[in-house]
Amino acid sequence: MASSFSSSSSPRGSEYDVFLSFRGEDTHKTFVDHLYIALVDRGIRTFKDDERLERGKSISSDLVKNVNESRIAVIVFSKNYATLSWCLDELVEILKCKRTKGQIVLPIFYDVKTSEVRYQKKSFAEAFRKHKEIHKVENETMQKWRDTLKEAASLSGLDLQDAANGYEAKFIKIIIQDISEKL
Template sequence: MASTSVHAGVAASSSSIQRPRRSWKYHVFLSFRGEDTRTGFISHLYAALTRKGITTYKDYFNLRKGGFISHELLNAIEDSMFGVIVLSPNYASSTWCLDELSKILDCKNDLGQQIVPVFYGVEPSDVRYHKGTFGEAFKKHEQRQDSENLKRWRDALTQVASYSGWSSKNQNEATLVENISQSIHKILIPNLSSSMKNLVGIDSRVEQVINHIGIGLDDVRYIGICGMGGLGKTTIARIVYEAL
């Protein structure tokens, strides 16, 4: 076992720190039909995201009351980096879910939100072309909704079905949940460290730590990063972790 230490003398110039385009309150917003998925798939997915340190909006469990989407929910969608849309058999039967979907797609176009469709127990073609339970749902909506809402919802379903997503078909649910949460985590890692880029003098110290790690060697090493408080020890450790 080898050990080494690295001095962490690092300075940051406030003018050199690249600010993110916007700040997000949540990493993930989950859109789903409660009666299909709340106590099973959604609860497992929420737990997996939380274990990975991914902040997922959760108060909506108690907000789905009445026929109209709440302002709080709309704000939560806008404040989320990812919109994870779990398209289950009864998703389109809920006007609430369809309004959520429309809002999420607006946020993708206007705010750069990332879309993650999950086809849970449905075929993407049924979503795209409004067939099966999706077609049945729209037959009922046609009796009560105006043409503007119907067109908006149909367009949203067609659009979301065009994105590359995840399917539950022939999938172990535990594996599917882990794969979804892991893929989001991989995308989040560089985004979470955007404020650490362009730190003055950081590159040489990160390279020094990586060299001491001895990647590919068949041994175990403890690396101590020493220095006074505020010199950037944690910053170096985090950048090295993300780089590897």
């Protein structure tokens, strides 16, 4: 299993080593909590947002600041990741930091295939349908989200299809090792 992630020079003066981007409903009490604990136990300064944002609300300026002040962003793509505009806006900011500040981006595909994220298939297609029909998100915003998902899913990452079958600890060790090498 290759674990080479996209990287370049890290931002200076970072408050956090790692920023975790995830959809809490899918992974918060399982994979993300275990990954967060493992990162902190390894002495890696990690930001994990536990607040819930109401639908339709924008990503907060504090969250934008924390994305910008992190050296590495770990994006945990899961089935419901794209259901929240907050996650998608956060992802846009992460990819902006990758391009402008050299932030390292580590995509993790948790129980979703890379192609589902890249081409917004299955649960991602349904999330976009709801954003358009129910939440009346503007086409320009939708296209920005689509382009950002495609870009992020094109980065080298880890596919955790087997995490539910007891391989989660193995994947976390690989992630911790890779992050440690990049810091």
